[in-house]
Amino acid sequence: MEKIESFKVNHELLKRGIYVSRKDYDNKTGECIATTFDIRMKEPNREPVINIAELHTIEHLGATFLRNHEVYKNETVYFGPMGCRTGFYVIFKGDLKSTDVVDIIKEMFVFMKDYEGEIPGADPKSCGNYLDQNLTMAKYESKKFYEEVLCNLKEENLVYPN
Numbered sequence: 001m002e003k004i005e006s007f008k009v010n011h012e013l014l015k016r017g018i019y020v021s022r023k024d025y026d027n028k029t030g031e032c033i034a035t036t037f038d039i040r041m042k043e044p045n046r047e048p049v050i051n052i053a054e055l056h057t058i059e060h061l062g063a064t065f066l067r068n069h070e071v072y073k074n075e076t077v078y079f080g081p082m083g084c085r086t087g088f089y090v091i092f093k094g095d096l097k098s099t100d101v102v103d104i105i106k107e108m109f110v111f112m113k114d115y116e117g118e119i120p121g122a123d124p125k126s127c128g129n130y131l132d133q134n135l136t137m138a139k140y141e142s143k144k145f146y147e148e149v150l151c152n153l154k155e156e157n158l159v160y161p162n
């Protein structure tokens with residue numbers, strides 16, 4: 001079987017940041033219709049990953065933020081965690097670069113780090129494992145990524161290593 005695109009990234013050199021993971025093209029016109037971003041919150045295999053409960057809460061908060069955003073509610077295709085628990089994927093419509101989405105990703109992490117109140121969708125009717133949540137740690141992880149990475153983005157945090 002062919003190695004899929006995201007397995008070709010050298011995870012040993014990968015830092016934290018916002019990276020273009022893949023682009024999807026229209027079969028007929030050939031134009032790029034969607035861009036998948038790798039929001040990498042942890043250095044792979046070099047630091048502890050995000051615990052499941054806070055990963056789950058970040059998913060609920062991030063999805064709620066994007067689906068309610070005045071502009072991005074119409075641009076967002078998907079937001080969800082990576083199985084390795086080092087980050088998230090977000091898919092936006094259109095042909096985009098990392099620098100195009102820095103502002104919206106920063107806005108999302110400010111929303112999550114400062115969030116107060118009930119976790120959206122954390123009830124048995126709306127979620128498949130509603131008790132497995134941790135808002136305090138979700139806020140901690142969001143604040144850490146925002147301050148250490150998003151407020152200090154360099155080339156190595158925006159473009160995959162060779």
Ligand SMILES: [Zn+2]
Pocket residue numbers: 056060121126127128129130
């Ligand atoms: Zn859930």
